[in-house]
Amino acid sequence: MNNxxxxxxxxxxxxxxxxxxxxxxxxxxxxxxxxxDGVKQGKELMLESVRAFWMVAACRSEGLLSQEELHQLGxxxxxxxxxxxxxxxxxxxLPIPSADSSTIAPT
Numbered sequence: 509m510n511n512x513x514x515x516x517x518x519x520x521x522x523x524x525x526x527x528x529x530x531x532x533x534x535x536x537x538x539x540x541x542x543x544x545d546g547v548k549q550g551k552e553l554m555l556e557s558v559r560a561f562w563m564v565a566a567c568r569s570e571g572l573l574s575q576e577e578l579h580q581l582g583x584x585x586x587x588x589x590x591x592x593x594x595x596x597x598x599x600x601x602l603p604i605p606s607a608d609s610s611t612i613a614p615t
Contacts, residue, residue, distance in 0.1 A: 564578065
């Protein structure tokens with residue numbers, strides 16, 4: 509997967525700054541991420557969610573992986589996203605949609 513010798517590696521620098529108002533949904537999200545969930549720190553939570561959502565697109569765009577590796581990454585990302593969906597459903601006691609229904613309401 510990573511055939512670049514350590515001496516030739518270059519780091520990507522990425523900073524994210526966001527200052528939402530307190531008392532808003534985004535403010536609550538940032539406060540939660542800053543303190544973590546009791547198991548993981550905020551940075552880990554942020555990276556975990558971004559990786560699950562965007563890693564396949566990033567690796568595909570950059571041509572970093574073979575089709576087989578990309579397929580496995582896709583399965584891993586889907587599992588992570590499905591675990592989060594299960595967590596949200598369980599926390600809020602949301603129904604599990606049937607095979608012929610959609611979780612998205614028509615607009």
